[in-house]
Amino acid sequence: MKQSFYDLNYSDLEMVISQNDLNHSAASVLFNWHYKKKEPAQCVDKIAKLSLAFFENKFDFSLPEIDTVHESKEDRTVKFLFKLKDQHKVETVLIPFHNKYSICLSSQVGCAMNCSFCFTGKQGLKRNLTTSEIVGQFLQAWRWLAKNRPGEERILNIVFMGQGEPLHNFDAVKKACEIFLSKHGTSIGVQKITISTAGYIPGLKRWSEEIPGVNLALSLHSPFEEKRNELIPINKKYPLDEVLETIDKIPLNKKQFITYEYILIKDFNDSPDDAEKLGTILAGKSAYINLIPFNSFPGSHYKRPDLDKIEKFKEILDTFKIPTLIRTAKGDDVLAACGQLNSKS
Numbered sequence: 218m219k220q221s222f223y224d225l226n227y228s229d230l231e232m233v234i235s236q237n238d239l240n241h242s243a244a245s246v247l248f249n250w251h252y253k254k255k256e257p258a259q260c261v262d263k264i265a266k267l268s269l270a271f272f273e274n275k276f277d278f279s280l281p282e283i284d285t286v287h288e289s290k291e292d293r294t295v296k297f298l299f300k301l302k303d304q305h306k307v308e309t310v311l312i313p314f315h316n317k318y319s320i321c322l323s324s325q326v327g328c329a330m331n332c333s334f335c336f337t338g339k340q341g342l343k344r345n346l347t348t349s350e351i352v353g354q355f356l357q358a359w360r361w362l363a364k365n366r367p368g369e370e371r372i373l374n375i376v377f378m379g380q381g382e383p384l385h386n387f388d389a390v391k392k393a394c395e396i397f398l399s400k401h402g403t404s405i406g407v408q409k410i411t412i413s414t415a416g417y418i419p420g421l422k423r424w425s426e427e428i429p430g431v432n433l434a435l436s437l438h439s440p441f442e443e444k445r446n447e448l449i450p451i452n453k454k455y456p457l458d459e460v461l462e463t464i465d466k467i468p469l470n471k472k473q474f475i476t477y478e479y480i481l482i483k484d485f486n487d488s489p490d491d492a493e494k495l496g497t498i499l500a501g502k503s504a505y506i507n508l509i510p511f512n513s514f515p516g517s518h519y520k521r522p523d524l525d526k527i528e529k530f531k532e533i534l535d536t537f538k539i540p541t542l543i544r545t546a547k548g549d550d551v552l553a554a555c556g557q558l559n560s561k562s
C-alpha cells in the first residue's frame with residue numbers, strides 16, 4: 218500500500234525529495250498546493266513534471282471519505298462522520314463563532330480511557346488514527362465549508378477534543394500539529410491549537426519538549442481522588458496530584474495558561490465543597506476553567522445540574538480569582554457536543 222502524502226511533515230517531505238534527487242523547490246510547492254488551497258487544484262506548471270510524476274506514483278493522496286454530515290438547525294454546528302479505509306468511522310465537529318469556526322478533531326477510533334461520563338469511551342479503543350487521517354479531517358471539513366458555506370471557510374482554532382485520548386496517540390498527533398503549524402502548510406498559529414487530555418502522564422512527560430507552544434487542556438472533573446477515580450479510571454494509575462505536578466513543570470510563555478475542564482454532573486461533583494476544593498488546588502496557577510454542564514447521551518445515567526447550581530459553582534471559583542467560563546453546549550441537537558461522539562450516524 219502506498220504511503221499517504223498527508224503523513225509527511227515538511228521535513229519528511231524535504232527528506233524524500235533530497236533522497237530521490239528531485240528539485241528541492243518541490244517541497245514548498247507541494248505543501249502550499251495541498252494545505253493552502255481550499256480545493257484540490259491542479260498546479261502542474263509550478264512543479265517539474267518529474268517531481269509530480271514521482272509523487273503521483275509513490276504516494277496516496279486520498280482523504281477520509283465523508284460518510285454523513287449533520288448540520289445543527291439551532292446554531293450551525295456541523296458534525297461529520299468520516300469513513301476510513303478499513304471501514305472504521307470517526308467524527309469531527311465544526312463549531313461556529315462569528316462566521317468562523319473551531320474544529321474539534323478525533324485522534325483515535327474509540328478510546329481506551331473508558332471515562333464513565335463519555336459516550337466515546339463506551340466503544341473501547343479500536344485503533345489509533347494516522348497523521349493523514351487527522352489532517353484529513355481538517356482538509357475535508359475545510360473543503361466542505363468552501364463548497365457549502367462559501368465565504369465562511371475560515372477554521373481558526375483546532376481542538377483535539379473529539380474521539381480518543383490524543384496523548385495516547387502522541388506521535389501521530391504531534392506530526393499532525395507540525396503540519397498544521399508549518400508556514401508552508403495550513404499555517405495555524407501555535408496558540409490556536411489545544412490538545413485535551415484525561416491526564417495521561419506518559420504523554421504529558423513528552424509534552425514540554427516535543428510540542429512547545431501548543432495549548433494544553435486537562436479534563437479535571439473532580440478535585441477529589443476517589444470521585445475522579447470513578448469518572449476517569451486512569452486516575453487510579455496516574456492520580457490527579459501527580460498529573461498536576463507534571464503539568465506544573467511544563468514551561469509556559471507569558472500569555473499562556475492551562476485550561477482545566479470540569480464537567481458538572483448533578484448531585485455528583487456540583488456542590489459548594491467541590492467548587493471550594495477545585496479553587497484551592499488551582500489557585501495561583503496560570504489556569505483557566507471551563508465548566509461543561511454534562512451532555513447526556515443514550516444510556517447515560519448522569520444528569521446536568523440546574524442553571525442556578527452551575528452559576529453558584531462559578532461564583533465560588535470567582536472568589537479564587539480564577540477566570541472561569543461556563544461552556545454552552547453547541548450542536549446538542551445533532552449529538553455533536555462534548556462526549557456525544559460515538560461513530561454512529
Ligand code: SAH
Binds near residue numbers: 480
Ligand atoms: N480524551 C481527551 C479529549 C476528548 S473529550 C480528554 O479526556 O480530555 C473532550 C472533553 O469533553 C473532555 O473535557 C471530556 O471530559 C469532555 N466530555 C466527555 N464526555 C462529556 C459529556 N458527556 N458531557 C460533557 N463533556 C464531556
